[in-house]
Amino acid sequence: MSLLSATGIAAAHDGQVVLHDVSLALEPGEIVTIVGPNGSGKSTLLRVLISALKPLRGKVTRAPGLRIGYVPQRLHIDPTLPITVRRFLNLPHGVADPDATTALEHAGVPGVAGQQMASLSGGQFQRVLLARAILGRPQVLMLDEATQGLDQPGSAAFYRQIEAVRAELGCAVLMVSHELHVVMSASDRVICLNGHICCEGTPEVVSAAPAYRELFGTGTGGALALYRHTHDHDHDHDHPHPEIEAAE
């Protein structure tokens, strides 16, 4: 049985229908990436899946007692709210100190527990969000543009961390991104979204699909192959990177 499935979803954002006829299912342990241009309804879809938004039509089914770890796009903490990283990790449920330490290590930010959330860099902040999400031993980890504001090596490292977390916890991962070449290399399955699902499949299948090429151009195909083979090394940054935003 799927962990999480959606059938025939239609949803609105700011009074505009941005999603229609979206159906998907998430199986245990797989990494699925949703790609699509700005305004294609990626974040809206994720918000429907975590029940933050009621769909206009369609239905979301979760496995009973499903644990979801959610990493939002960004989190604005009001400056009047003091909170240390350690305290943040206790939300919404308290966790033991050793678990918190391990989670921070797994997320790649050991030793920040005593710092104020507001004093963290962008990359550290996102990793703390990831640490909090994995502390709940999630069966599904959901990330919404989790690498926004990180530079390219930073986001590549972040996605490698996600793969490590998946290997460690065995959780399914559902993420939204516009950084195709970085993200797709780490995915088992890619869903290309533009109001509806244009195409889906393995990264190779999607990057060759006409609907995908229409949205993103052909330039990313080569980069994808490149990253597919080299994404566990750091020496590939001298290659020209086709910028996805330019194609949007």
Next chain:
Amino acid sequence: MMLDDFLVRAALAGLGTALAAGLLGCFVVWRRMAYFGDATAHAAILGVALSLAFHLSVLTGVAAVALVMALIIFALSERGHGMDTVLGVLAHGGLAAGLVAVALIPGARINLDAYLFGDVLTVTRLDLAVIWGGALLVAVVLWSRWSAMLTATLSPDLAYAAGIDPRREQLVLTLMLAAVVAVALKVVGALLITALLIIPAAAARNFARTPERMAALASALGALAALGGLRLAMWFDTPVGPTVVCVAAGLFALGTLAGQVRTMRG
């Protein structure tokens, strides 16, 4: 008996109010609900007028109208309007309507100042029971839902993903706000309730590293302001409510200065 002394009753009333206002005030500050507090508190005057007109106890009238006002604001914020202006209209419209309503009630000769600025020196034992009952209710409710409320305050989406309904938490906060208005009316009056909510919390921010310590410190600073304000008001023969708020504002100024100095020293 100790409670026979009006000063002791006044001090206890101030302490109870400070406890509840300190805890709730942190959420008011974190969620930027100051205008929300104003609108709910100002509606209390309308509650006073209605209780005179219908011969209800003032507490009943104030609590009922504060509750209705809080629920109206809650319903409006659900619809996500530009809230600032709407809240401004409600806060000041509610106050004006209350003042007009009091004047329209035939034969009513009340000391409106007592409701606008508080009248803690005339607190009765029954008032004390209401204040401490309300304060403990607010403290227990906030404490039992603390983690869910904090998660919802940080990010509604994080709350949803964890199975917490942030709208429910907002509703509970709204109800607690109405309770604090009913509790604090006698102590600082409708016009200064918001001050008691936000000033101790803002002062506590300078010294706290976690939300819990900020809340505890806000309650403690509120209590200090209540007792210090009462003492100063006795010395200088000034109204107690405004004096309490002045002391709280003084603590905020000192705290901010101390915080700056500490930052400069690194």
